[in-house]
Amino acid sequence: MERLLDKQYLEVENLVKHFPISSRGILLRKKVGFIHAVDGISFSIKKGETFGLVGESGCGKTTTARIILNLDSPTSGMVYLEGNDIYKVFNSKDKKEILKLRRKMQYVFQDPYASLDPRMTVADIIMEPFIIHSHVPKEKRLDRLYKLLDLVGLEDYHAERYPHEFSGGQRQRICIARALAVEPQLLIADEPVASLDVSVRAQILNLLQELQQKLRMTYLYISHDLSTVKHICHRVAVMYLGKIVEMAETDELFDSPLHPYTKALLSSIPIPDPETKIPRIILPGEVPSPINPPEGCRFQPRCIYSKEHGCIENSPKLMDAGGGHLAACPIGMNQRK
Amino acid sequence: MVKKKLLRIEHLKTYFYTWAGIVKAVDGVDIEVNEGETLGLVGESGSGKSVTALSIIGIVPSPGKIVEGKIIYKGENLLEKTENELQKIRGKEIGYIFQDPATSLNPVFNIADQLMEVIRRHQNVTKKEALQKAIELFRLVEIPDPEIKIWNYPHQLSGGMKQRMAVARALSCQPSLLLADEPTTNLDVTIQAQILQLMKGLKQKLGMSMVLITHDMGVVADVADRITVMYAGRVCETADTKTIFYKPKHPYTIALLTAVPSLALRRDKLAVIPGTIPNLIEPPSGCRFHPRCEYAKSLCTEKIPPLEEIEPGHFVACHRALEIDIKSPLGVGKTAR
Numbered sequence: 001m002e003r004l005l006d007k008q009y010l011e012v013e014n015l016v017k018h019f020p021i022s023s024r025g026i027l028l029r030k031k032v033g034f035i036h037a038v039d040g041i042s043f044s045i046k047k048g049e050t051f052g053l054v055g056e057s058g059c060g061k062t063t064t065a066r067i068i069l070n071l072d073s074p075t076s077g078m079v080y081l082e083g084n085d086i087y088k089v090f091n092s093k094d095k096k097e098i099l100k101l102r103r104k105m106q107y108v109f110q111d112p113y114a115s116l117d118p119r120m121t122v123a124d125i126i127m128e129p130f131i132i133h134s135h136v137p138k139e140k141r142l143d144r145l146y147k148l149l150d151l152v153g154l155e156d157y158h159a160e161r162y163p164h165e166f167s168g169g170q171r172q173r174i175c176i177a178r179a180l181a182v183e184p185q186l187l188i189a190d191e192p193v194a195s196l197d198v199s200v201r202a203q204i205l206n207l208l209q210e211l212q213q214k215l216r217m218t219y220l221y222i223s224h225d226l227s228t229v230k231h232i233c234h235r236v237a238v239m240y241l242g243k244i245v246e247m248a249e250t251d252e253l254f255d256s257p258l259h260p261y262t263k264a265l266l267s268s269i270p271i272p273d274p275e276t277k278i279p280r281i282i283l284p285g286e287v288p289s290p291i292n293p294p295e296g297c298r299f300q301p302r303c304i305y306s307k308e309h310g311c312i313e314n315s316p317k318l319m320d321a322g323g324g325h326l327a328a329c330p331i332g333m334n335q336r337k
Numbered sequence: 338m339v340k341k342k343l344l345r346i347e348h349l350k351t352y353f354y355t356w357a358g359i360v361k362a363v364d365g366v367d368i369e370v371n372e373g374e375t376l377g378l379v380g381e382s383g384s385g386k387s388v389t390a391l392s393i394i395g396i397v398p399s400p401g402k403i404v405e406g407k408i409i410y411k412g413e414n415l416l417e418k419t420e421n422e423l424q425k426i427r428g429k430e431i432g433y434i435f436q437d438p439a440t441s442l443n444p445v446f447n448i449a450d451q452l453m454e455v456i457r458r459h460q461n462v463t464k465k466e467a468l469q470k471a472i473e474l475f476r477l478v479e480i481p482d483p484e485i486k487i488w489n490y491p492h493q494l495s496g497g498m499k500q501r502m503a504v505a506r507a508l509s510c511q512p513s514l515l516l517a518d519e520p521t522t523n524l525d526v527t528i529q530a531q532i533l534q535l536m537k538g539l540k541q542k543l544g545m546s547m548v549l550i551t552h553d554m555g556v557v558a559d560v561a562d563r564i565t566v567m568y569a570g571r572v573c574e575t576a577d578t579k580t581i582f583y584k585p586k587h588p589y590t591i592a593l594l595t596a597v598p599s600l601a602l603r604r605d606k607l608a609v610i611p612g613t614i615p616n617l618i619e620p621p622s623g624c625r626f627h628p629r630c631e632y633a634k635s636l637c638t639e640k641i642p643p644l645e646e647i648e649p650g651h652f653v654a655c656h657r658a659l660e661i662d663i664k665s666p667l668g669v670g671k672t673a674r
Contacts, residue, residue: 056525167613197381202596202607231598268530270555283527
């Protein structure tokens with residue numbers, strides 16, 4: 001069933017993922033609790049847009065990405081791709097349809113050392129999608145392989161080599177080429193530059209931007225590094241303990257953050273300029289356990305604002321502060337006015 | 338005011354004798370640390386930062402060997418000392434914080450044991466006094482409930498707590514010099530801000546010198562007084578922090594500054610350093626940066642550039658440092674945010 005929407009490419013609605021925790025023992029294992037990895041998040045991405053999902057480790061960024069690709073099934077919630085419910089397809093067991101859907105979405109993993117099979121040559125790795133999806137006739141596969149290598153800035157002779165012969169940056173290029181082999185429309189990049197050196201990081205970020213312009217792809221960019229996010233993303237959502245706390249256009253978010261967590265996060269990034277001294281907001285304590293998240297607002301135990309406005313009693317909802325800038329903090333909203 | 342030199346490394350060479358050949362990890366490094374200052378040691382992975390630090394306290398892992406050079410600490414050459422003498426210096430005179438707090442702590446001993454071991458080795462105290470001191474240290478690094486937390490095992494602590502514990506252990510005997518090897522690399526940004534603030538405060542409180550090893554230009558901009566930039570086992574440039582950021586002379590330093598996505602500057606495209614870090618078994622001839630340097634000429638491929646003082650306190654190892662006129666991407670003292 002088609003849903004009416006205005007050019008939203010991917011829509012995520014109220015996505016929830018709770019991982020059960022079992023008690024120890026072999027017999028009589030029972031569920032003793034849940035890890036609230038993702039707890040009701042909604043966002044949408046327009047076609048051709050780069051959407052950033054930012055947060056510290058354990059906030060549910062990667063889980064969100066895995067659910068969108070159905071690598072994990074959601075506890076509840078919906079994901080629509082071009083208006084179509086993707087779980088209806090994934091649950092239908094119609095292999096053809098599932099493959100068709102998979103071709104539209106591809107994933108670039110965080111660690112290029114772990115996500116390439118060491119026993120396959122680069123040619124095997126990049127051509128495997130051709131075999132699985134059989135969208136490229138046999139005689140054209142080699143041709144396409146060299147085109148892909150060229151696209152990501154690798155040479156033809158690299159095709160016969162094995163992953164261990166490459167540096168981290170080159171491996172990430174191979175991963176990107178593999179993802180592009182099926183001509184996806186949505187590329188989910190999960191911390192694609194986190195494990196790379198700074199000088200190589202810039203190469204990969206520029207490559208991602210070039211590819212987006214050339215191939216008109218939509219990106220979901222996941223990272224904990226706000227400076228790369230600012231560089232590459234059009235819109236950004238900040239996650240904390242399984243919830244989105246703020247979402248806005250990139251410049252808007254970085255220039256006038258509303259949520260106290262976003263403010264603290266921005267102020268704690270070291271700026272490579274010794275004369276720029278910004279007032280640091282040092283958050284007390286650490287991120288609480290997602291097994292027993294705090295009541296009310298999840299950020300409330302570490303928040304710099306006073307705990308009025310019922311922060312402990314009610315969990316604040318995302319509200320629009322104007323111009324598509326959403327924040328889940330009534331105090332932050334009031335300060336703006 | 339003449340600053341007293343605490344540590345002087347002269348022409349240090351540490352090689353690793355592997356089956357594939359000799360890896361020249363550190364190849365003629367000169368570094369100085371003055372009393373009471375923080376030196377930032379910056380470079381990408383494989384530039385020899387960590388091996389330099391390990392050489393200082395004489396724990397280069399096999400098959401590594403210090404081949405040449407002098408490490409003069411408080412007027413004495415550490416390389417001429419016996420293992421017994423070095424053991425009295427390690428932990429007492431020179432503290433060390435390892436990169437990964439999770440692997441540098443022993444999982445089968447509780448924190449109290451691990452802290453007390455260091456204290457009892459270097460100070461003539463009873464068990465009771467040592468425990469009291471350990472608890473004091475925990476208070477110093479701002480761990481809540483030190484009396485209870487001290488009986489925990491490493492796996493019961495979070496990454497940030499473990500790193501605080503590692504700081505406490507390094508400081509336990511009030512060293513004159515603290516070597517911190519990427520102390521915040523594995524931590525989230527908000528926790529990184531906490532640890533950096535803590536280390537800055539403690540350094541002042543205890544009046545020690547610090548060598549902070551990192552690849553993050555943002556961290557050194559905030560913490561360091563002087564910076565040494567390393568590339569492929571050699572020093573490229575040494576100067577005070579402001580000079581490095583606003584008037585850098587070595588093309589690699591400049592490239593490093595331009596390649597980092599920054600919150601302060603918004604660029605459409607990141608400047609890219611072409612290529613990757615060279616293989617240290619057969620490093621490039623002459624200047625090791627020449628294959629990636631846009632200013633390289635024939636002299637650079639033939640002769641190793643010496644580290645020369647081009648103005649008081651500003652050392653550069655580049656044949657063309659005085660010829661080429663390149664501006665820092667940051668501008669001179671211009672604050673963008």
